Amino acid sequence: MSLGENIRNIRKNKKYSMMKINELTGLSKSTISDLENDKSSPTSETLQKLANALDVSISDFFDSDIPKSQSKNQLGYLIEQYLCNLNFNIICDSEGNIILDTNDAQYEISELDIKDLQKCVDSFIKFKVSEITNKSRKISKINNIPIAAHNDFSNDGEQQKLMKEDLDEL
Numbered sequence: 001m002s003l004g005e006n007i008r009n010i011r012k013n014k015k016y017s018m019m020k021i022n023e024l025t026g027l028s029k030s031t032i033s034d035l036e037n038d039k040s041s042p043t044s045e046t047l048q049k050l051a052n053a054l055d056v057s058i059s060d061f062f063d064s065d066i067p068k069s070q071s072k073n074q075l076g077y078l079i080e081q082y083l084c085n086l087n088f089n090i091i092c093d094s095e096g097n098i099i100l101d102t103n104d105a106q107y108e109i110s111e112l113d114i115k116d117l118q119k120c121v122d123s124f125i126k127f128k129v130s131e132i133t134n135k136s137r138k139i140s141k142i143n144n145i146p147i148a149a150h151n152d153f154s155n156d157g158e159q160q161k162l163m164k165e166d167l168d169e170l
Contacts, residue, residue: 003130004038006061010054011036024053041134044127059119062126079118090114 001009011021018029025032027049034040035050042050044058051058080090089101098114100107 002038003042003061004036007050008036010056010060014054016054021050021053025049038134041131047127057119057123059123059126062123062130079114079121082121 011018016024018032021027021032022029025046027035027046031040031046035042035046047058047061051061083090083100087103091099091101091106093099098109098111100109
């Protein structure tokens with residue numbers, strides 16, 4: 001589902017009218033309609049207003065690309081690798097504490113902090129992908145067969161007949 005469809009579905013599941021969302025967010029009904037119909041892309045501020053009004057997280061507006069069956073350990077590993085790429089390390093000490101190791105200090109953090117960080121990263125990446133795809137040219141996956149722009153035998157009557165038949169089939 002698209003971002004707009006997800007926003008609309010969440011709003012309808014909560015049984016909120018566009019007027020109610022207007023009251024809660026200050027967004028005009030036409031803006032809400034444009035967002036729900038994917039005619040415009042929301043800013044991060046607008047997404048936060050909608051999330052607050054609907055009492056959901058921003059990530060709820062996006063389809064999850066991570067299978068639900070994926071274990072917590074795999075998700076933890078992914079965020080750990082991501083942090084490592086940013087020069088942060090996650091250390092689990094012998095007492096079961098989770099330590100965030102930075103260049104200048106170490107910080108004891110909770111598993112909830114890691115989960116919250118994962119949600120934020122997921123939300124931001126999905127938002128940016130949505131932003132990029134909304135401004136980019138869409139290429140259909142169906143019938144992506146190149147069509148010749150010319151034929152060296154276009155002056156030949158038989159070839160013209162065959163080209164016309166080919167075009168009629170399309």
